[in-house]
Every structure is written in structure tokens, then in C-alpha cells.
Amino acid sequence: MKNYLNAITPQARTQRERLDPNQQKNHAGGFVYAVSDEMRLTRFLVLGTDGGTFYASERDHTVKATDFLRTFAQLDGARMVQVILDVVRAGRAPKMDPALLALALVAKTGSLEARKAAWDALPEVARTGTMLLHFLAFAQGLGGWGRLTRRGVARVYEDAPIEKLALWAVKYKARDGWSQADALRLAHPKTTDAVRNAVFRFMVDGVLADATDPALRVIEGHVKALAVSADADAAALMHEYGLPIEAIPTPARGPRVYRAAMRTNxxxxxxxxxxxxxxxxxxxxxxxxxxxxxxxxxxxxxxxxxxxxxxxxxxxxxxxxxxxxxxxxxxxxxxxxxxxxxxxxxxxxSFGHVQRADKRFLLGIDVSGSMTWGTVAGVPGLSPNVAASAMSMVTARTEPFTLTMGFTDGFRNLGITPADTLDAAMRKTQAASFGATDCAQPMLWARQHKIEVDTFVVYTDNETWAGAVHPKVALDQYRQATGIPARLVVVGMTATQFTIADPNDAGMLDVVGFDSAAPGIMSAFARGEL
Structure with missing residues (x-):
């Protein structure tokens, strides 16, 4: 009788068993939910795949992400471009390479309508000369230069403000095996503007024919800087012409040049x-x-x-x-x-103003072995668990009723307080790394100890597998036992396609770790505004 009852009762299913038909197996062997395509894309745009994860190497992680992006680009490239623009416009991602790669995939493999949308978006996504050259390297790897590519790149050079192009000419001459000269030779931009043509000529052959226009002063100053070797002379030119330090030859970059760069860069x-x-x-x-x-x-x-x-x-x-x-x-x-x-x-x-929710928060940081592997956004030393502790400090300093815990096969207070420095919080998290992953622990612990919680926030890579019950079940049980309509925010710290949050439960929310908009979204969700 007991075996039959367990078989039909979801509450008795461990995380290594499927709770409902919508779940799928994660890399660690536990059953979780798949995030939406838009959420998976957003995770990639914000977190990238640098460093890989404990369960997948950086290369494997990147290949899977790229395959997903290619499929998304082909099926709904126009929507993909809109998600990219939403992330870029709000400054939500720390690096632009993921967005540039995603945009290149749409520009080269999407439908005709989507490809046109991608090229229209290029000037906004590739804001600097470096970003443009990164994009061109991706585009070249995806199929070379067709008519749309030539026209799309040409439009960037034809439409960009001349002052911006002039800065590119001295600051971003070449990247990733590409140069501005290479791009111009392949794109063949057309203009009757003599000043713009003067910038193009300098980009291609290094000759400044006419420096009378104010927009060309930065190039004029750069040409003069190439002839000096003294630190003081170079610094004087930086002040006079507003030169960035990249316009100064390396041998001339002494203390005065660095001091000048504090104002010109x-x-x-x-x-x-x-x-x-x-x-x-x-x-x-x-x-x-x-x-x-x-x-x-x-x-x-x-x-x-x-x-x-x-x-x-x-x-x-x-x-x-x-x-x-x-x-x-x-x-x-x-x-x-x-x-x-x-x-x-x-x-x-830099997270911006976060409005206080005035709710009771329990922050659960996954400190399992998998969270100590890899890096967030490619930052050396910034493993997912360390990044999670830093991000959790934003909530801890904003909300007066916050308890920060660490969970794996147990659950313990990390001893993190709002008065801690980032260093102290990160050290406490690193010191607590242990065991296997059970993302149900925050809810189970709070129920057992009769702790009243309005919002649980779980920072995890979603590679949960070791628990006796699923996180969804644990949250439901907590709600029933306490009468509190508790909410759960799942902060994904790696760019996988998994989540412990049930997409059909309006009281559960997925956000991307280190999305600059995340703390504000979490606070609004806790207040019941989302």
C-alpha cells in the first residue's frame, strides 16, 4: 500500500524523480523546469559562457548556447533582436560579446525580415569601434560578406556622427584580426561629405589630407602625437586635442600621460x-x-x-x-x-535606486561544489557562489528583515550582515562551500523552525538533485503550514536552460544573476507588483 501511495503522491518524489511532465533532467541528474527561450537568451546575454560550469566545460557550454541561439535566430529572429536591444538599452549586461554574437547569428542566419532588423540594430549594439570589429569577426565566421552584410556595415560608417568616427580612427584601429581599413575596403561606404571621406582615408592609409574641420581635431592631434616621445609633450597634446590615451604611442605613456587620461578617457x-x-x-x-x-x-x-x-x-x-x-x-x-x-x-x-519592499526575506545561497566552478561573465576569481554573495548584499543592505543562509545537504547561517564589506561577505561564502545541492532547503528549514518569510530568494546554478522533495513542493508545504502566500525568486547564476521555479506558479520568478535590473525586479515582485 505504501509503495503505491508514494507512486501517485508528488510530495513523496525526490528530486531525482520527475514531479510533473513539464520537467526535464538537468546536468546533475535532477529534474527541474526549462526556462523560456527569452529567459535563456537573457541569461546568455548577461552571464555569457566564460569559464563553463562544474557539469559542462566552457567549450561544451558555449556550443550548446550557440546551437540554441542559432535555432532561436532561425525561428524567431525578429523577437531575438528585440530581446537583445532591451538588454543593451538598459545596460543590463556587463559584456557586449554575447549580444554581438547573438546579433550576428540573426544577421547571417535569420529570415530576411529578421536579418534586416539585425542590421538596423547594429549601430545601437556595436556602440564602439571595438564592438563593431568584434561583430565583424563573428559575421565573417558565420558566412562571409553578402549584399546585406556590405550594406549593413556601410550604413554604420555612413550614418555615424563624424566625431565618433574620428575617435574610432585613433582609438579602435584594429581588433581580433580586423581593422577599420579592412571593414571599409569590404563595405565600400558612399558619401559626398568631404570631412567623412577624410576620416575614411585616414582609416585606410593613415593620411590626413585636410584638418581644418573641428571634427578632425582628434586625428590631427593623434598624428602629432605619433612624432613625440616625451611624456610631457604627449600629455600636452592630450589636453589640447582631447586625445584618449590609446592615441599616444606606448613609449610616451608616462605619469603625465596617465594623469591627462584621467580627464580625456x-x-x-x-x-x-x-x-x-x-x-x-x-x-x-x-x-x-x-x-x-x-x-x-x-x-x-x-x-x-x-x-x-x-x-x-x-x-x-x-x-x-x-x-x-x-x-x-x-x-x-x-x-x-x-x-x-x-x-x-x-x-x-551601479544597480540604481532599489525601492525597499519592506518584506521578510530569506536569502539562500547555493554553496555546493558546482557553484565554486567557473566564472561569472569571465571575471577571474568571481565564481558563481562568490558572485551570489556579492549580489545578495544589495538585498541585505536594502531590506531591514533579511536573513542570509547557505544551503546544500544542510542549511546554515552564513553570518553575513549588512555591515559586512564585500570582501567579508565573499570570504564567508567561500568558507561555507560544501556538499550536494538541495534547493528545497530554504523552505524546509523555515517551516521546521517556524520562521515567517514573505519572499525566498535562491541564488543557484539550478543543478539541484539531492533533495527528498522538490523545491516547488517545499514551497507549497510552507504556504499551507504557515498561511503566508510566500514567493520564491530564483536567481540563475549560470547561463543554463534550467530553473527550479515552476513557470505555472505566479508566485515564482526567474531572474538572471548580475542583471543590473535584477534587484529592482526582485523588490517589485516581493511587493506584489509583478
């Missing part, structure tokens, strides 16, 4: 070069004026928005700068604590 450059600024003696504890300027820029919400600084940009900058040495072990510097603190502030600020 953007905030993204500043974040990436804090170590270099310290290494060359520009950013030091004793130079209070420079230190105040750097801290003010890093913590200015308007500057962060204008610079399109993603939270991962700020977190990566903090991890690298605080380490006192380059990612590849080249170059060392004296770390300035105030800069580290400013980068931490930039991390929280």
Missing part, C-alpha cells in the same frame, strides 16, 4: 586602470587632490549612469585593485583603502 577606463595609475605614481595616499577626484568620480551616480558602468565592472575593478597586482600577475601597486571603499560604493550604486 571615460570612467570605464579609469576603473580598469586604477592599478596602473597607482603603479606609475599618479594615484597615491599622499596626493589628496587626485585621490579626492578619483573617489568623487567613482561614487557619482550620474557619472556611473553616463559611463554605463555595470555592477560587474565595479566588482571586477574592486577585486583587481584591492589585490595589488594585475590579473595576469604583471604589475604591482600600493593599494589605497579609500579607493577600495569607493569601488564598493560604486558596486551598490
Amino acid at each position: 571615460g570612467l570605464t577606463w579609469l576603473m580598469r586602470n586604477l592599478g596602473n595609475l597607482s603603479r606609475v605614481g599618479v594615484l597615491t595616499p599622499n596626493d589628496t587632490a587626485t585621490l579626492q577626484e578619483v573617489v568623487a568620480r567613482l561614487t557619482d551616480p550620474a557619472a556611473l549612469r553616463k559611463g554605463r558602468i555595470h555592477p560587474i565592472d565595479a566588482l571586477k575593478a574592486r577585486l583587481v585593485y584591492a589585490s595589488g597586482r594585475g590579473v595576469r600577475g604583471k604589475g604591482e601597486w600600493l593599494t589605497v583603502p579609500r579607493v577600495v571603499d569607493a569601488l564598493e560604493t560604486a558596486f551598490y550604486t
Whole structure:
């Protein structure tokens, strides 16, 4: 009798058994749900596949993602372009390569209507010369140069503001085996504008025929910079012509050039070069004026928005700068604590204003072995569990009723508090990594200990498999036992196609880990607005 009863009772099924026909087996052997195509695409655009996962190598992970993208592009390329634009316009992704690859797949393999939509979207997605050359490398690998490709690329050069093209000519000359000259020779853009033609000619043969137009000043200054070798002379040209540091020959890049670049390059450059600024003696504890300027820029919400600084940009900058040495072990510097603190502030600020939900939150961070494998958005040292702990701090600092726990085959308090630094929170998470994955634990623990929770937030790779009941069942049981219409937010920390959230339950929500919009969406969901 008992065996028959268990067979027909969903509550008795373990995570290695199918709960309902809509579930499928994940990489770890547990049964979960498949996310929608749009959610899977969004995960790829935000998280990418760098570093792979515990259950799939980076190459395997990328191949599967690319196969999925190709199918999506062929079946509904126009919708795929719209999702790409939504993510790009809102600055939700830390890197543009996933979006450029996805757009190239539509541009080269989609229907005629979708391909035209992709080429129309190219100028908005490929905002810089580097991004354009990355896109061209992807497009070349997908089928070379047809009529639509030539016309689409030509339109970028024909329509872009001349000041922008002139900057590309000196800052983004070549990337990935491609150069602006290569693109121009293949695309054959046509224009009667003499100034635009002057930029094209400089891109192709390095000759500036007429520098009288103000739009060409950056090229004029670059040509002069090529003839100097002294740091002071190069810095003077940077100030006079507004030159980025990339327009200066490497031998001339001394302390004065780096100091000038603080004003002529953007905030993204500043974040990436804090170590270099310290290494060359520009950013030091004793130079209070420079230190105040750097801290003010890093913590200015308007500057962060204008610079399109993603939270991962700020977190990566903090991890690298605080380490006192380059990612590849080249170059060392004296770390300035105030800069580290400013980068931490930039991390929280870059998520934007998050309205408090005033709900009772229980954050469950998956600290299983699979979450220690790979990297998030290709950032060295930023494994999914470490990234989850950093992201959870946004909620912990926003919501007054928050408990942060770690779960696998057990469930324990990680000891993370709103007063913790990012370093402290990440260390506590790393120290707790253990065991197998059971994503039902947050709900089971809260029910057992009679903890009142309005919103459970689970940070996981969704490779759950070890539990005696499914997370959906555990949530239903918690609701029934407490009378609280508890909600569950599943934060996917890897770009897989899996989720523990039942898509048919309006009280469950999937979001993408390190989507810059995620904290605001989670708060609105907790308030019942979504």
C-alpha cells in the first residue's frame, strides 16, 4: 500500500524523480523546469559562457548556447533582436560579446525580415569601434560578406556622427584580426561629405589630407602625437586635442600621460586602470587632490549612469585593485583603502535606486561544489557562489528583515550582515562551500523552525538533485503550514536552460544573476507588483 501511495503522491518524489511532465533532467541528474527561450537568451546575454560550469566545460557550454541561439535566430529572429536591444538599452549586461554574437547569428542566419532588423540594430549594439570589429569577426565566421552584410556595415560608417568616427580612427584601429581599413575596403561606404571621406582615408592609409574641420581635431592631434616621445609633450597634446590615451604611442605613456587620461578617457577606463595609475605614481595616499577626484568620480551616480558602468565592472575593478597586482600577475601597486571603499560604493550604486519592499526575506545561497566552478561573465576569481554573495548584499543592505543562509545537504547561517564589506561577505561564502545541492532547503528549514518569510530568494546554478522533495513542493508545504502566500525568486547564476521555479506558479520568478535590473525586479515582485 505504501509503495503505491508514494507512486501517485508528488510530495513523496525526490528530486531525482520527475514531479510533473513539464520537467526535464538537468546536468546533475535532477529534474527541474526549462526556462523560456527569452529567459535563456537573457541569461546568455548577461552571464555569457566564460569559464563553463562544474557539469559542462566552457567549450561544451558555449556550443550548446550557440546551437540554441542559432535555432532561436532561425525561428524567431525578429523577437531575438528585440530581446537583445532591451538588454543593451538598459545596460543590463556587463559584456557586449554575447549580444554581438547573438546579433550576428540573426544577421547571417535569420529570415530576411529578421536579418534586416539585425542590421538596423547594429549601430545601437556595436556602440564602439571595438564592438563593431568584434561583430565583424563573428559575421565573417558565420558566412562571409553578402549584399546585406556590405550594406549593413556601410550604413554604420555612413550614418555615424563624424566625431565618433574620428575617435574610432585613433582609438579602435584594429581588433581580433580586423581593422577599420579592412571593414571599409569590404563595405565600400558612399558619401559626398568631404570631412567623412577624410576620416575614411585616414582609416585606410593613415593620411590626413585636410584638418581644418573641428571634427578632425582628434586625428590631427593623434598624428602629432605619433612624432613625440616625451611624456610631457604627449600629455600636452592630450589636453589640447582631447586625445584618449590609446592615441599616444606606448613609449610616451608616462605619469603625465596617465594623469591627462584621467580627464580625456571615460570612467570605464579609469576603473580598469586604477592599478596602473597607482603603479606609475599618479594615484597615491599622499596626493589628496587626485585621490579626492578619483573617489568623487567613482561614487557619482550620474557619472556611473553616463559611463554605463555595470555592477560587474565595479566588482571586477574592486577585486583587481584591492589585490595589488594585475590579473595576469604583471604589475604591482600600493593599494589605497579609500579607493577600495569607493569601488564598493560604486558596486551598490551601479544597480540604481532599489525601492525597499519592506518584506521578510530569506536569502539562500547555493554553496555546493558546482557553484565554486567557473566564472561569472569571465571575471577571474568571481565564481558563481562568490558572485551570489556579492549580489545578495544589495538585498541585505536594502531590506531591514533579511536573513542570509547557505544551503546544500544542510542549511546554515552564513553570518553575513549588512555591515559586512564585500570582501567579508565573499570570504564567508567561500568558507561555507560544501556538499550536494538541495534547493528545497530554504523552505524546509523555515517551516521546521517556524520562521515567517514573505519572499525566498535562491541564488543557484539550478543543478539541484539531492533533495527528498522538490523545491516547488517545499514551497507549497510552507504556504499551507504557515498561511503566508510566500514567493520564491530564483536567481540563475549560470547561463543554463534550467530553473527550479515552476513557470505555472505566479508566485515564482526567474531572474538572471548580475542583471543590473535584477534587484529592482526582485523588490517589485516581493511587493506584489509583478
